[in-house]
Structure formats: structure tokens, C-alpha cells
């Protein structure tokens with residue numbers, strides 16, 4: 309549904325070819341933000357492995373879109389919260405593409421509950437995918453980046469990891485304690501790994517989306533009433549689109565962003581500006 313407040317000049321849909329010759333893995337790439345990241349990386353010149361947990365058809369569609377752009381695409385099934393799956397995924401991608409230059413740790417989910425009713429299963433599931441999944445994939449990527457080192461014709465860094473965080477790495481979120489804890493964990497995991505591997509010329513950064521129109525938060529934008537309520541939290545007065553995140557990720561992965569190390573880039577229409585205080589608090 310297109311809202312009145314969505315109108316305005318459209319941002320560019322393509323990114324200049326900043327990633328020619330690079331090989332990327334995007335986790336959870338068969339929908340939403342992950343799909344947009346995979347397409348944006350391919351538009352910027354990268355070959356892209358499309359990780360999915362279930363639903364091979366949707367992953368195959370994204371691979372088709374990547375190939376239509378003239379790049380190589382590869383669908384790879386893996387549950388990022390499982391160590392053996394992650395090992396097998398990296399082995400498969402390195403076998404097919406030769407190496408990996410870019411990892412986008414995007415896979416994530418929510419299992420919401422009032423705190424006192426939250427089950428250990430709900431807690432463990434969200435931490436397992438959103439935080440442990442990013443740990444397992446980042447560890448595998450760093451090993452490959454170190455093995456290969458810098459290839460100057462490809463990139464001036466040895467590799468890039470981009471962690472999909474959230475404004476909830478900083479904003480507390482009642483009713484979503486497991487999710488906020490996972491993203492707070494991603495924030496300090498990414499910064500700590502960044503500090504540790506920067507001397508190897510490996511760049512680790514996070515992108516923190518605000519409210520983006522994807523299946524994960526359909527309840528927050530699907531009806532007019534929900535959308536108007538959501539806009540009270542967004543000074544820029546439009547919901548974010550997956551491509552807003554995809555463009556940021558493609559640029560952050562490129563050498564244009566070579567001196568950005570251990571940062572979080574908020575892509576949130578101003579959600580981090582405490583909009584409740586806009587009228588004086």
C-alpha cells in the first residue's frame with residue numbers, strides 16, 4: 309500500500325559498480341532486507357550467494373534476479389544458528405566462487421512475548437539465530453579473509469563483514485526483550501571483532517535499520533491506522549524500503565567506505581532522534 313507520506317523523489321535504484329569481482333554471502337536472503345542486499349550487491353558488481361533456511365523457490369527467484377544482472381548467483385541452504393550448517397555453507401560458496409570477500413549477516417527473527425511469559429525456547433531461538441548465527445558466520449568469514457589476504461585488484465581490504473543490527477541495539481523494546489538483547493549483543497560483538505581483526509585489514513561494521521517494510525513487521529505498516537502510529541516514531545515521515553538498506557550495505561562493503569571500521573550506520577528516517585521530544589518533551 310502506497311501512503312501519501314511515501315510520495316517524494318525516489319532514491320536511485322541502482323548503485324555504481326563498486327564491487328566488481330567481489331564474492332558475497334548474504335544470510336536470510338530470500339526475503340525482505342536480505343533479498344534487497346543481495347540485489348544491491350549484484351547491481352554493484354558482486355557475485356552473490358543467497359542463503360536461505362527454508363523455501364528453496366524464493367531463494368531461486370533471487371538467484372534469477374542476480375543472474376539477470378549479469379552476475380553469478382548461488383542458492384545455499386543453511387540454518388545460521390547451526391555450526392555444521394555454517395561450515396558447510398562457507399565450504400560450498402568457496403568451492404563455487406573461489407573465495408568470499410563480503411559477508412552480510414542478515415538472517416534474523418522475532419519471537420515476541422511479555423517478559424514474564426517469555427519461554428526459554430523463545431529466548432534461545434532469537435539469541436541463537438540473531439546473535440550466535442552472526443558469530444558463527446563472522447568467524448567463518450574472518451578465517452577465509454585471513455587465509456586469502458588482500459588482493460589489491462579486487463579491494464584494498466582483506467574482507468568486509470556487515471552485521472544487520474537494528475535501532476534496538478540502542479533503544480530498549482518492551483515486549484521484545486530477547487530481540488533487543490540479541491541486537492545489543494550484535495552491536496558489541498561487531499565492535500569487539502572489528503577491534504580484533506582491523507590490523508588484518510578486515511572491516512566489520514553494522515547497519516541498524518529503523519522501520520523497514522518487510523514481512524518481519526507487517527503488523528506495524530499493513531493498515532492505515534498502524535502506519536500512522538508508526539510515523540509518530542519516524543521524523544522523515546515515510547517507512548523505509550528494503551532497497552534503502554541494500555544501497556547502504558553495498559556502499560559500506562565497497563572501498564569507498566574503506567576507513568569505516570567498527571561503526572554502526574543507522575538507516576532509520578531519524579528514529580534515533582527521540583522524536584517524542586520534537587514538541588518540547
Ligand code: NAD
Nearest residue numbers: 336339340341361387388414415416474517519520522524
Ligand atoms: P524477513 O523475515 O523478511 O527476513 C529474515 C530472513 O532471515 C528470512 O528470509 C528468514 O527465512 C531468515 N532466517 C530466519 N532464521 C534463519 C536461520 N536460522 N538461518 C538462515 N536464515 C534464517 O525480515 P527482514 O525485516 O528482512 O529482516 C532482516 C534483518 O533485518 C533481521 O536481522 C532483522 O532483525 C533486521 N531488521 C529489520 C527491521 C525491519 O524493520 N524490517 C528493522 C531492524 C532490523
